[in-house]
Amino acid sequence: MAPKTNCNPLKLASILTYIQASRVAHNIKDLEKHLPSVASINGMQVKDYIQALSDDSKIRVEKIGSGNWYWSFPSEEKQQVEKNLAEAKAAHAKAEAVVADLQAKVSAAQEQQQADAEEEDEGGESREVLGERKAKLQGELAVLRKELAGCGDADPTILEKKREEIGKFKQDVETHSDAIINMEAWMVDVGGDEYMCGKRRELYGDQLDEESCMLKEI
Structure with a gap:
């Protein structure tokens, strides 16, 4: 059943934080008593806000004994945090490997281009042959640089941000x-x-x- 009240996202977040921070289950009377002051809502709106959180799977509700009890059980969130942590580590390692490979290819292409230029100066292969090889290498170099530029995930700033996120994930797991x-x-x-x-x-x-x-x- 959809809530009748158009719930404010900030107030929903305040309620969720309160329930999670309490680390206990609450019955509806307890919530109707405390949530109006927690989220600055009318007591008549409490059930609608709780329903909205339940519909979004942000809180759990179950009948225990003679009444319903509400809590935010963090086991699923813990598993998701651990999954995000593993994915972040894998993406980090993959990005670093891709960048290292592309940088090696760019360096090799640049070195070959320089070697061809020196060989041309020394009167080695014909200018036509060297010109064709140079054009090919420049094309390959352009492609590699484009691929490298597209690896936004490997940008040092982004990688540092991912390291910070990994640290936060670890703290979340402990909490x-x-x-x-x-x-x-x-x-x-x-x-x-x-x-x-x-x-x-x-x-x-x-x-x-x-x-x-x-x-x-x-």
Whole structure:
């Protein structure tokens, strides 16, 4: 069911931050009590904002006991962060390899062009032959330079930015790991070990170690 209120993105972000920072699950009464001051919204709008976050899969909602509970469980986000980290590292390595290869080809073409010019000065091969070879090398050099210019991902500034992003991803992984531990401890208290194992199986899928009922080591 779509929310009736046209939800403000900044207020949605404030609510999501509050729920994630709390690291506990909330019932609707708790949210209706705190969210108006957190996000500067009317108490009547709380359900619409919560529905909007739920529709976007930003928060989870599940019936536990006699009522619905809402939280932002970070396990999926943790896995996405780890995936982004691996992809960033792979892209970084690939970009560096491409640039090194192109730079080597450009250097080789330049050296050959210089060698041909020196040979021409010394009266070696005919001017016509050397002219054809020079034109060919200049064409190859232009292509290589164009390819090198197109490797924006390998620009030193961009690569440095990716290194910073990788560092941030690592910090996010640690933060989300702590949040998962706290959230799971709460869920064990509420539903017991069997319930928690079932939730892990639902959330982790093939990433679950069935023997220990824990997330597989990466």
